Amino acid sequence: MFSKACIYAIQATIYLAQQSGERGGKPYTPVAEIAQALGIPFQFLKKIIQTLAEKGLLLTQRSAKGGVALARTANTMTVLDVIAAIDGVEMFTTECILKFPGCGNEKPCPMHNHWAVERVRLQKMFQQTNLEEVAVNVSKGLTRLGMIEMKAT
């Protein structure tokens, strides 16, 4: 469905959304902390975060007290925004099932009529889910962000 990089990006941004409401004078979170907390390979996560920063989703700051932070408030950033930055939205638009070049309504593959309905639902689902609401559920302990449940902070 999604690349490993994309999954890590989703986890990391949700983690940042969780932090953003909570640390008063500490606006940035070091990448090492995120990687540690979520069990994501540190060096790999750095590259992913660079990409997210290039796409304007994150702010980065070097030096002590540096790290990364969401570029906008968590409730204005959707899971789809994150997916779009890493894997792109092609899976919801053109490259879905049989991935024929130039496919679509005029030149459909055999699954098109069925799939065209579903993919809109999927895209909407990711678009309507913003990082804040997800982060709140994680903080409440209703869902987990990593391999083990995280305790409420």
Add this chain to the structure above:
Amino acid sequence: MFSKACIYAIQATIYLAQQSGERGGKPYTPVAEIAQALGIPFQFLKKIIQTLAEKGLLLTQRSAKGGVALARTANTMTVLDVIAAIDGVEMFTTECILKFPGCGNEKPCPMHNHWAVERVRLQKMFQQTNLEEVAVNVSKGLTRLGMIEMKAT
């Protein structure tokens, strides 16, 4: 979404479904013909077809006049059957979005509540689509199986 092998498997089985109603005294289709017609790498397709045969979806026959054929009538074989044989059904059951081990209703990831609804719809969609109906649409020219439209046969 699906591996290349899985996509090729779907295309090939639909092609066979298309043939099955049409060739009277020629029950088997050579893999080379399928690969040629659909623009799939021949050697790769052979391996995929071996897997489908091992899983009981296809019958194979060596020698001249040999080839492969569907093991059941096309209207009793679903697209989900083909997907299950190659990529498995994990994406519809356990390994969907964030792919945490042991996840599910009790230990959900942040997308679980949304996704759990969608994945059932997706699985049903592939389960309710059998190869015959798809093949008929291809034969009618309503949909295409390869990079260019196939003409009605």
Add this chain to the structure above:
DNA sequence: TATATTAAAGACAATATACTCTTTTATATC
């Protein structure tokens, strides 16, 4: 200004997926 901390950058390594080649085996047909 010196130091410690952290991101940026890019080369590199490991793994997984996609694809190819060669040899062998079965069997229909002549």
Add this chain to the structure above:
DNA sequence: GATATAAAAGAGTATATTGTCTTTAATATA
């Protein structure tokens, strides 16, 4: 039975993705 055709089997190659390492640059703070 000899021959030709096509699948079976398995080793090998190529490419993409995932993950690691090292060096450099920025900057907050002491």
